[in-house]
Each structure stands twice: as structure tokens, then as C-alpha cells.
Amino acid sequence: MNTRTCLLVDDDPNIRELVSLNLGDEGYRVYVAEDGIGVEALVAEVRPDVILLDVMMPGRDGYDVLAALKGDPGTCDIPVVLLTAKATDEEVWQGWQAGADYYLTKPFNVDELTHYLNLICSGAVV
Amino acid sequence: MLLIAANFVLLAVVWRLSPAFGPWPPLALEAAFVAAFAVVGCLPMRLEFSRHQVTFTVTDAMLVAGLFYLSPVGLGAAATAGELVTSAVHRTQPLKSLFNAANRAGAATAAAAVFATLHPGHRLDGHGAAAALAAAACWATLNILAVAAVVASAERRSFSVILRRSVPTAMVTSLIAAPIGVLATALVRTGAGYALLAVPVLIGLTLNNMAAASHRDEHLRIERLYEATTRTGVLHPAVSAALQAVTDEARMLLTGTAAVCCVRESGLWSGWVSQDRGNRPASDLEVAAALTTCSGAVPHALAHLTGEVSVVVTARTPPGAPVELVLAVLRKPAPRRRRQGLHDTLGAFATQASASVENARLLADLRRALDAELASNRRKDEFVAAVSHELRTPLTVVLATTETLLKLDGRLPPGDRERLLHTSLDQAHRLQRLIDDLLVVAAAEQRTLRCDLAPIDVVTLAAQLTADLITAPHASVRVTAAKGPVESDQERIRQIVGNLVSNAEKYAPGSPIDVVVDEDGTALTIAVVDHGPGIPPGDRERAFDRFVQLDQGASRRQGGTGLGLFLCRELATRLGASLQLDETPGGGCTFVLRVPSRPNAPVAGDQAPALRRRPAALASRPRVLTGKAST
Numbered sequence: 001m002n003t004r005t006c007l008l009v010d011d012d013p014n015i016r017e018l019v020s021l022n023l024g025d026e027g028y029r030v031y032v033a034e035d036g037i038g039v040e041a042l043v044a045e046v047r048p049d050v051i052l053l054d055v056m057m058p059g060r061d062g063y064d065v066l067a068a069l070k071g072d073p074g075t076c077d078i079p080v081v082l083l084t085a086k087a088t089d090e091e092v093w094q095g096w097q098a099g100a101d102y103y104l105t106k107p108f109n110v111d112e113l114t115h116y117l118n119l120i121c122s123g124a125v126v
Numbered sequence: 127m128l129l130i131a132a133n134f135v136l137l138a139v140v141w142r143l144s145p146a147f148g149p150w151p152p153l154a155l156e157a158a159f160v161a162a163f164a165v166v167g168c169l170p171m172r173l174e175f176s177r178h179q180v181t182f183t184v185t186d187a188m189l190v191a192g193l194f195y196l197s198p199v200g201l202g203a204a205a206t207a208g209e210l211v212t213s214a215v216h217r218t219q220p221l222k223s224l225f226n227a228a229n230r231a232g233a234a235t236a237a238a239a240v241f242a243t244l245h246p247g248h249r250l251d252g253h254g255a256a257a258a259l260a261a262a263a264c265w266a267t268l269n270i271l272a273v274a275a276v277v278a279s280a281e282r283r284s285f286s287v288i289l290r291r292s293v294p295t296a297m298v299t300s301l302i303a304a305p306i307g308v309l310a311t312a313l314v315r316t317g318a319g320y321a322l323l324a325v326p327v328l329i330g331l332t333l334n335n336m337a338a339a340s341h342r343d344e345h346l347r348i349e350r351l352y353e354a355t356t357r358t359g360v361l362h363p364a365v366s367a368a369l370q371a372v373t374d375e376a377r378m379l380l381t382g383t384a385a386v387c388c389v390r391e392s393g394l395w396s397g398w399v400s401q402d403r404g405n406r407p408a409s410d411l412e413v414a415a416a417l418t419t420c421s422g423a424v425p426h427a428l429a430h431l432t433g434e435v436s437v438v439v440t441a442r443t444p445p446g447a448p449v450e451l452v453l454a455v456l457r458k459p460a461p462r463r464r465r466q467g468l469h470d471t472l473g474a475f476a477t478q479a480s481a482s483v484e485n486a487r488l489l490a491d492l493r494r495a496l497d498a499e500l501a502s503n504r505r506k507d508e509f510v511a512a513v514s515h516e517l518r519t520p521l522t523v524v525l526a527t528t529e530t531l532l533k534l535d536g537r538l539p540p541g542d543r544e545r546l547l548h549t550s551l552d553q554a555h556r557l558q559r560l561i562d563d564l565l566v567v568a569a570a571e572q573r574t575l576r577c578d579l580a581p582i583d584v585v586t587l588a589a590q591l592t593a594d595l596i597t598a599p600h601a602s603v604r605v606t607a608a609k610g611p612v613e614s615d616q617e618r619i620r621q622i623v624g625n626l627v628s629n630a631e632k633y634a635p636g637s638p639i640d641v642v643v644d645e646d647g648t649a650l651t652i653a654v655v656d657h658g659p660g661i662p663p664g665d666r667e668r669a670f671d672r673f674v675q676l677d678q679g680a681s682r683r684q685g686g687t688g689l690g691l692f693l694c695r696e697l698a699t700r701l702g703a704s705l706q707l708d709e710t711p712g713g714g715c716t717f718v719l720r721v722p723s724r725p726n727a728p729v730a731g732d733q734a735p736a737l738r739r740r741p742a743a744l745a746s747r748p749r750v751l752t753g754k755a756s757t
Contacts, residue, residue, distance in 0.1 A: 010373065022530055086511075087514060088514065110529040110533060
């Protein structure tokens with residue numbers, strides 16, 4: 001089985017470490033970015049199978065990154081999961097409107113997250 | 127006067143030249159006609175046709191009858207007498223009255239000439255009636271032509287337009303006057319007794335007509351009053367706009383040249399002026415003049431001030447009106463019988479207008495309150511979302527760390543395990559701090575926030591602050607002076623400083639943060655100084671508002687609830703202390719907390735005493751208010 005790759009964009013170092021540990025244990029290769037600046041270049045370089053994207057980040061927010069990725073024909077087919085503490089109905093709807101493929105709210109269950117990503121990468125969830 | 131005299135000379139010439147008129151009629155008859163004209167001159171009759179109103183006077187009909195009886199001199203004298211009496215009754219300006227009299231006398235001359243030419247002799251037959259009609263038409267037309275010419279030149283309006291509008295009126299007048307005059311003559315010719323019967327009927331008709339006209343005026347006035355107050359009350363949800371509308375309406379209602387409306391709000395009078403050339407707020411002098419005029423102290427104060435040649439109609443709201451109003455309208459003089467009516471109308475209007483202005487004020491208040499409520503609601507919604515986010519972030523780490531430790535136990539290097547446990551603990555403390563802050567805010571909201579006073583040793587306080595700030599690597603505590611003990615609430619001070627430092631860490635990341643403690647014997651001053659981007663002067667006070675975060679939007683650098691500074695200020699207020707935001711020299715924020723050494727003037731709570739002296743036995747009771755205190 002090919003090694004699956006995931007790109008995690010989150011400004012919280014704790015989240016980056018925890019997600020990396022768990023996905024690494026599942027056999028993923030995890031790339032991380034601390035903020036939204038320059039994410040497109042990283043995506044073009046590593047071509048991840050799935051992107052985990054935080055929304056509230058300093059400098060450039062997740063919606064902006066999402067719009068750039070979905071607007072580029074080269075990256076628009078990579079599934080993007082918004083992983084955010086924004087959990088009100090309005091905020092979730094705003095996330096879907098912004099073009100997210102999946103929406104996960106913090107706090108998230110670690111098993112659920114890995115199971116979800118496994119499904120996405122195996123193409124079971126489209 | 128010259129014109130009138132010239133007319134009479136002309137009449138005499140016409141008489142001599144025209145043999146058809148025969149000998150002079152008896153002088154007694156002429157005198158009787160002149161007297162009759164003078165009497166009926168004061169009985170105008172108004173007739174309405176289409177949308178115009180024709181003022182028909184009995185004089186016109188009598189003039190036609192006079193064609194059959196009088197010499198042109200008598201006719202002219204009768205017309206002049208009638209016109210002068212009418213002018214006097216209507217209080218027409220003297221110059222205008224003289225012009226009208228001359229004009230009528232001149233027109234009478236022409237009518238007499240036309241009549242003599244068309245119908246020599248004084249016989250009353252078909253021919254005579256037709257000649258009388260033609261003479262009346264000629265008379266009315268000449269009258270109108272002269273008036274139109276004067277109006278056109280005085281008001282610079284188009285002569286032809288005025289003529290087009292007034293000639294039909296003149297024609298209607300003569301068409302009514304001529305048959306009545308001819309009929310009256312016929313009655314007199316057949317038997318004078320019958321003709322006399324017509325006089326009381328005519329007088330009765332005229333009086334009836336006058337009463338009807340007066341009723342119509344009254345009705346119109348009430349209708350306009352109703353319309354005016356309805357409009358002002360509904361359309362203007364702001365006091366100044368309602369006041370403007372009221373002033374305008376008052377002026378229009380009384381056909382005034384100017385109007386002043388003054389209103390008393392919280393003891394102060396202010397006013398509005400409405401004039402042809404526009405509206406403006408009234409000057410203090412005008413307000414004073416309107417009040418003086420209205421009180422009757424100096425009845426013409428306002429007229430003197432504005433220099434208008436007019437009378438003043440004033441009204442004041444009766445006691446108990448919602449808003450106290452004074453209205454003064456400057457207008458042209460009105461006939462005596464209408465004056466009381468005008469005062470009554472304005473009085474009724476003032477009462478209605480007071481209700482309108484009050485309505486406007488209430489509406490404006492309601493709208494303001496609603497806007498404030500909506501804004502507050504919106505901020506609360508944002509606050510709930512922000513709190514939710516702030517709670518979720520550390521909770522996510524605590525949960526994910528615990529799950530990871532359970533799931534990957536045994537596969538983790540020992541160092542990682544230890545580190546993850548510490549991460550989890552830190553985030554749990556963060557949650558605890560947040561909950562503490564929320565409790566303080568809730569207490570502040572419910573006015574139950576309490577501070578316990580106890581003597582504080584400044585050096586000990588500084589040591590505690592240093593211990594609190596161990597998690598803030600860039601912060602350092604410095605004591606510049608410690609002259610004496612301070613009586614205040616140490617835990618609250620630590621809470622404020624902790625919040626100020628964490629605020630500085632958020633908004634000035636990486637910048638050194640100096641906490642400078644100074645006690646000069648009168649007050650304890652703690653300055654939290656950072657060298658970050660700072661806050662623009664215009665936003666500095668707003669930064670202390672509840673739920674306010676100056677940097678909005680998803681990409682803002684920091685999360686947070688917008689409560690930190692609000693909380694600090696609330697706590698400071700409860701301590702009787704002040705909290706100010708200044709600029710750090712070279713850029714950045716300096717928050718200065720100034721706590722009086724002796725809380726002589728404690729800030730009293732609304733329901734519970736804000737400051738409470740802690741019993742000596744409990745002075746050393748350990749209190750953990752912030753997570754930092756226990757780390």
C-alpha cells in the first residue's frame with residue numbers, strides 16, 4: 001500500500017504534534033505548516049492526499065487558503081477538511097459555503113479523525 | 127384723489143355731450159342712491175363657480191339699476207362711495223382703496239357712456255336690458271384690466287396670464303349683476319312697493335351668505351389643523367425634525383410671514399424659526415423675544431426683533447401638556463372678528479403639536495434603545511461564539527492528548543509521554559483561568575463582585591507576581607519604590623496584572639514585558655509595559671469595553687473573548703483604583719494601574735458593598751484565583 005500523505009495547517013503547536021503522532025502511527029506521512037502563508041507552494045510540492053486546515057490563524061485565515069486551493073485547477077481536487085473550533089451552525093455553514101469538502105469541529109475524537117481520513121484517502125467518501 | 131376728480135369732470139362732460147340722458151335727475155334721488163351704495167358696500171357676497179370664488183357685491187347690481195336712473199356723476203359717486211365702504215370694512219390699505227375707488231368711478235363713466243350710446247333715453251325694454259348688460263360687461267372688463275395692469279407691474283407677473291385668469295371672473299360678475307339690476311329696475315318701474323320687498327330679501331341673503339362663508343372658513347381651518355397635526359406626529363421620529371415641521375405647519379395654518387416655535391426640554395428653552403427663505407434654529411434672542419411676546423410682557427417683542435410689519439398671534443400649551451411649547455406666528459392684520467379665531471386655532475394647534483413633539487421624542491428614544499439593544503445582542507452573540515472557541519481550543523488539546531496517551535501507550539518514547547502530560551495540564555489550567563475570568567465578569571454584571579481588603583506588603587506582592595509570571599518568558603517584575611504597606615485586595619491585583627501580561631503577550635508577541643511596581647506612600651502604581659504595535663489613541667478607551675476586540679476577522683492574530691481588559695477595568699474600579707492605557711515611548715502599550723494606599727473613598731457597589739475588609743483571622747487565607755498562582 002502506498003504511503004498516504006496528509007498536510008496539516010494549524011497555528012497551535014499542540015494540535016500539530018498530536019495529529020502528527022496519531023496519523024504517523026496510522027502510517028501517514030504528515031507535513032505541517034504553522035500558518036496559511038505559502039501553503040499553495042507546499043501543496044504543489046508534496047501533493048498530499050488530504051489537507052487538514054485550521055480556520056483562525058494569524059496572518060492568513062483558512063478560508064483564504066481554501067479559496068486559493070479550490071480556485072487552482074492543479075489543487076482543486078485534493079480533499080480539504082476544515083478542522084476548527086468554530087462550531088456554531090452559522091460558522092459551520094460558512095465553512096461549507098467556503099468550499100470545504102469536510103468539516104470537523106474541535107474538540108475532535110482522535111480515532112474518529114483517523115478513521116475519517118482513512119475513508120477519504122481510500123476513496124470511500126467522496 | 128385727482129383721479130377721482132378727473133373722473134367726475136369726465137362724467138359731467140359725457141352728460142352734457144350726450145342728449146340721450148336728458149335733464150339731470152332730482153338731486154334727492156342721486157343722494158339716496160349714493161347712500162344705498164354706501165350701505166350695501168359693506169355686504170359682500172361670495173359665489174363659487176368651478177374652482178374659483180367670485181366676490182359679488184350688491185353694489186354691482188345697483189350700479190346696473192343706476193344706469194336707468196342716475197346721471198353719470200351720480201353713478202360715479204355711488205360707485206366710489208360703495209367701494210370706499212367695502213375697502214374700509216376689509217381694512218384695505220388706504221392707497222389701494224383710493225385706487226379702487228378711482229378705478230370704479232372710471233369704469234362707471236365708461237359704462238354710462240356705453241349705455242347712453244347704445245340706448246338713448248331711460249326706457250326699460252329689451253333694448254334697454256341688452257344695453258345695460260353690455261354696459262355692465264364693459265364696466266367689469268375695464269375694472270379688471272386696470273387691476274391686472276397694476277398687479278402685473280407691481281409683482282412683475284405676466285399681464286396676459288393675469289388677464290386670462292380674471293376676465294372670466296369679471297364676465298360672471300357682470301352676468302349676475304346685470305339681470306338683477308334690470309329686474310330691480312323693472313320692479314321699481316311697475317310699483318315701488320314691490321321693489322322695497324327685494325331689499326330685506328337681498329340683505330337676508332347677504333347675511334346668510336356671510337355666515338356660511340364664516341362656517342366654511344372655520345371648517346377649513348379645523349381640517350387644516352387636523353391634517354397638520356397628523357402629518358407632524360407620524361412623520362418625524364426625531365425632536366428637531368418634529369419641531370421644524372410644527373413651526374412650518376403653524377406658519378402655513380395662519381398664513382404667516384414667519385413663525386417661531388420654542389420647546390422646553392430639561393428646563394432649557396430652544397426654538398425653531400420658519401420663514402419664506404427657509405428654516406433655521408432660533409437664536410437665543412429670538413427665543414427670549416418669543417417667550418416675552420407670548421407672556422404678554424412686551425407684546426411686540428418678536429415683531430420688533432424681526433422687523434416684520436405684522437401682528438403676532440401666540441399660543442402656549444396648557445398646563446400638563448406632554449411637552450411645553452410656545453408658538454408665535456407673525457402675520458398680516460386680520461379683521462377683528464377673525465382674531466380670536468386665529469388665537470384659538472393656534473392654541474389648539476399648540477396642544478396637538480406638543481403631543482406630536484412628545485411622540486417624536488418617544489419614538490426617537492425607542493429607536494435609540496432598540497439600536498443599543500440590537501448592538502448589545504450582536505456583541506453577546508459574538509461573545510458566546512468567542513467563549514465557545516476559547517473553551518474548545520484548550521479542551522481539544524486536553525482530550526486529544528488523553529486519547530493519544532491511552533491509544534499509543536507503550537509505543538511512545540518516555541519523554542513524549544511526560545511532555546504530553548504537561549501539555550494537557552497547561553491547557554487545563556488555561557481553561558480554569560478562563561472560567562475564573564468568566565465568573566468575575568458574571569459577578570461584575572450582577573454587581574456582586576467583591577474585593578476583600580487586607581494589608582499588602584509590596585515586596586511580597588512583587589515576589590508573587592514574579593512567581594505568577596513564570597509562564598510568561600518575556601515578562602519581568604521590577605520594584606522601584608516600596609515606602610509603606612498598602613491596603614487592598616492582593617488576589618484581585620494579581621488577577622489584573624496576570625490579565626494585562628497575558629494581553630501583552632497576545633498582542634505584542636516576543637516583546638519584552640516590564641512590570642514596574644512603585645509605592646510612593648500614597649498609591650501603589652503597577653505599570654505593565656510592552657513594545658508591541660500599540661493601540662491608536664482613538665481606540666484606547668474602546669479597548670476596555672466588554673466583548674470588544676479591536677482586531678476582528680477570522681485572520682486576527684489572537685483568539686480571545688474580548689473580556690480581558692474589561693475585566694481588569696471592572697476589578698480596578700471595585701478596588702477604587704484607576705486603570706489607564708498610555709503609549710510606551712518608542713511604541714507599544716503601557717497599562718498603568720493606580721491603587722490608593724488607603725481606600726478612603728471606596729467605590730460603592732449598587733447592591734453589595736464592593737469593598738469588604740477581610741477579618742484579621744482570615745487575612746492569610748490562601749485563595750487561588752488564577753491557574754498561574756498554583757503553578
